[in-house]
Amino acid sequence: MSNEVILEVNNLVKHFPINEGFLSRENKKVHAVNGISFKLHQGETLGLVGESGCGKSTAGRTIIRLYEATSGEAKFMGRNIYDLSKKEMMTVRRDMQMIFQDPYASLNPRMTVGDIIGEALDIHHLASGQKRTNRIYELLETVGLNSEHANRFPHEFSGGQRQRIGIARALAVNPKLIICDEPISALDVSIQAQIVNMLEELQEQLGLTYLFIAHDLSMVKHISHRIAVMYLGRIVEITTSQDLYDHPMHPYTQALLSAIPIPDPDVELKRSRIVLEGGVPSPIDPPSGCYFRTRCPKAQQQCAQTTPELKDCGNGHLVACHLV
């Protein structure tokens, strides 16, 4: 891991309009991502965690420009990607790839595995003919499949194998950054470990940088160097993964950590759990001030009035809470 910043996200906002009523006027917006900022260093894994609907997937998709940002910037190797033309974006996409959550839906059922992986090579004119075939075989072997698999179709593979194909596709263009959007949540536990180990090995071999989006905090803690916790479209805490577990400072992080069951009956028996009341408020009409205040056991008056900014509490441990 070096100190070189590969991706810098500044105040990224993504709102989705809801069209309704007469002449489809825009009346309301879904506040999916509400001004997030973070830096990602070369060779690092940053985990992005949060409950469903907190905007973590939207953040990932906006960063790779599958969605246009409402405002804010994402600087990839120094250039703001939202300023780039379509053509320039093509070259950036070669360095920035994505692995999707659902290995059943993210592979075209009518294409062979060889063509799925080869498509990326064709689009970016990276290889053709025998070179293309060899590169596909090489990629399949990198992800633990073999060259015979190139002529098969996605339905002939299990979930774990399909996720491997998705990873091979992402690796085809030799990317620097891979955005992993819940790459393991659709897989069985024993298979999850296979994929996570492979991602870790690939990172070591190829010097990849990961933005790892997931809701399973124990897996995220395992794979990430640093973790950002999101709640309703905002980052509430960001620090190294061990520090996050040892000294969680935001009340939401504390509750989230205490809610995760640990596979050990002795530990489970002794643990005290912070059980949050109710559910996540609607992102269409988020609460004023701190978004978490409606469920926060420590909420005070000022939490409803002003929005807490991310503050550095030492050693790069950033927390957005009035009470720390």
Add this chain to the structure above:
Amino acid sequence: MALLEVENLSTSFYTYAGEVQSVSGVSFHVDEGEAVGIVGESGCGKSVTVQSIMRLIPNPPGKIKNGQIRLAGRDLVRLPEKEMQKIRGKEIGMIFQDPMTSLNPVLTIGRQMTEVLQHHEGIGKNEALGRAAKYLTMVGISNPERRLKQYPHEFSGGMRQRVMIAMALLCNPKLLIADEPTTALDVTIQAQILELMKDLKDKVNTSIILITHDLGVVAGLCSRIIVMYGGKIVEMGSTQDIFKDPRHPYTWGLLKSVPRLDASKRSKLVPIVGSPPDLLNPPKGCGFAARCPHAMKICETQPPAYTDLNEKHRAACWLLHPDAPKVTFNGIDEKEARS
């Protein structure tokens, strides 16, 4: 005393490709007021086992081939459908995995909840609504009178799962079967639901069968655990036995392949290589032999018998045979994870 005894249960599905032996020769029991967890990967037969207990296996293509399921002494397998209807919802309550699809979207919550009561207990509509409201309060839903008039889409996922739990408990069943009740929910909501189930077990003395693939969930709630693989029980024992002294290589694999939140060292996960067996042509010997790092010759040809390790703890593995080499579970040992 045993409330539910399952003996040598085998359930198969007859498809064009052949017979899929989803569950073969499963025996276990559930005591009164006890919570038992069934863990295993998808396709290991855990859901089919409980669906057999509820007699919810669609026939055709499915069929309970063999075995007995005794609820307080009565064999459910041989019960006529009419009698079975009196048991479902009344004596055994069930919570399904997906709270989004297991409620009828066009009926109010009140209508769906009172249906159970009117059917089983023959009480009037108003009385039934009163009781439904009481149970909604019990599972932590405020303003129950208003909520009863609402439709499922007006509830969030966690709230719907609460409604499902309230509904399953309405007739005070002796046994509650929860088939992955928290898989579709967020962790903070999962914590709420698990606290609720723990409370109910202590207050109402309901027996619980909890199906899950999350070992952390069973560690907190269940006193006994059944580990299933390839349609068979490979190991069962008290929660302490399974977590502290597991004896089957599959259980070892499961424990080693999940990262622990409280582990301080960044240790490598140990995955289980390969994928689960094809139950259309189940392997002749031990179902786990193909993925087992300790497999021996005999594992591929003969299925292992159960070895009783203590009163509650038993495992089916050739390694437990007196002549087998001594292999022990190591790696996720507590001391090591902490140091």
